[in-house]
Amino acid sequence: MARTASRGKEPPPDALPLRGLMAPVQEIEAFAGDPDFMTSLARGLAVLRGFSQSRPHQTISQLSLRTGIPRAAVRRALHTLARLGYVGHDPDRKTFSLRAKVLTLGFAYLNTTPLTALAQPVLDAVSEKLHESSSMAVLEKDEVVYVVRSRTARRIMSVDLGVGSRLPAYCTSLGRVLLSGLSAPDLNAYLSRIDPVRHTQHTVVSREKLRAIVEAARKDEFAIIDQELEVGLRSIAVPVRDDQGRIVAAINAGTQVHRVSVPDLERLFLPVLREAAGDLCVPTRPLP
Structure with missing residues (x-):
C-alpha cells in the first residue's frame, strides 16, 4: 500500500x-x-x-x-x-x-460497541462537509484498526481500506493520535519494540523523532501525516475521548496532496474533525 x-x-x-x-x-x-x-x-x-x-x-x-x-x-x-x-x-x-x-467475529465487536454505531453518521457528515474520506480507528497492540469508514469515502490509497484494515501506528495520523494517549511507560515500551520501516522518503523512522511527534500530538490534540505512509497522501486526525478525558479512538480525514495543502488541513479540516469528535464523547458510566 x-x-x-x-x-x-x-x-x-x-x-x-x-x-x-x-x-x-x-x-x-x-x-x-x-x-x-x-x-x-x-x-x-x-x-x-x-x-x-x-x-x-x-x-x-x-x-x-x-x-x-x-x-x-x-x-x-x-x-x-x-x-x-x-x-x-x-x-x-x-x-x-x-x-x-x-465476519461473525468482527460483527460481534461492532454490534456490542456503541461508539461504532454513533460514529457512522458523524463520519458521513464529515465526509460530506470536506468531500474527502473519513475514518475512525482504535489502537490494537502496535497497529491501528479501522472500525468505521464514511460511506461516501473516496479511495485515496493504492490499496483500499475497509473496516478491519490495519496499518502501523507510527506512520499514520490516526496512530500518532492514539499513541499520544499512552502513558509514558507504555509509549517507551512501544518505541523500544517497533522496527520502523521507511515507506517513503518522508517517513520518520527515528525513535526519538517519533517520540517528539507523539508528544506534540498530545499537546496539540491532533496529528498530520504528509506522505509518510504513501507518496501523495496526506491526512489529519484528532482524538475521540470518553467522559473521563481518556482517548478511546481517533478520527481522521485523508486527501491527496494536489487537493489540499498542509496549512489547509489545519485551517479547514481540523475544526470539522474536532466538532465531530466532540459529538462522539463516550460515557463510561450510565447516564442518569
Whole structure:
C-alpha cells in the first residue's frame, strides 16, 4: 500500500513478514510463563490475521513466514479453521483463504460497541462537509484498526481500506493520535519494540523523532501525516475521548496532496474533525 523512495515498487507491507511490529510468534512467546495461556488458540488467531487484502490466498509456507509460527502448527490451525468453516482450502493451488463466517467475529465487536454505531453518521457528515474520506480507528497492540469508514469515502490509497484494515501506528495520523494517549511507560515500551520501516522518503523512522511527534500530538490534540505512509497522501486526525478525558479512538480525514495543502488541513479540516469528535464523547458510566 505504500511506495518507497527506492527503485521500483515494493510489495505492500501486509504482503511481507511483519516488519515494524512485534511478530505474532514473539507476542505469543511473551506469554510462555502463563499456565492459563492457550498457545494453540493464540496461534489460530495469528493465522487468521495473517491473511490480508493483498494476499487473500496463501499457502502454509507463506503464512508460516508471515507469522513466524512453525509450518506444522500453521497446518493444524488451518485444518481446524477449515473444519469450523472460517477458512476455505483450494487443494489444486494448495492455498487457503478466509470464508464469510469469519465476519461473525468482527460483527460481534461492532454490534456490542456503541461508539461504532454513533460514529457512522458523524463520519458521513464529515465526509460530506470536506468531500474527502473519513475514518475512525482504535489502537490494537502496535497497529491501528479501522472500525468505521464514511460511506461516501473516496479511495485515496493504492490499496483500499475497509473496516478491519490495519496499518502501523507510527506512520499514520490516526496512530500518532492514539499513541499520544499512552502513558509514558507504555509509549517507551512501544518505541523500544517497533522496527520502523521507511515507506517513503518522508517517513520518520527515528525513535526519538517519533517520540517528539507523539508528544506534540498530545499537546496539540491532533496529528498530520504528509506522505509518510504513501507518496501523495496526506491526512489529519484528532482524538475521540470518553467522559473521563481518556482517548478511546481517533478520527481522521485523508486527501491527496494536489487537493489540499498542509496549512489547509489545519485551517479547514481540523475544526470539522474536532466538532465531530466532540459529538462522539463516550460515557463510561450510565447516564442518569
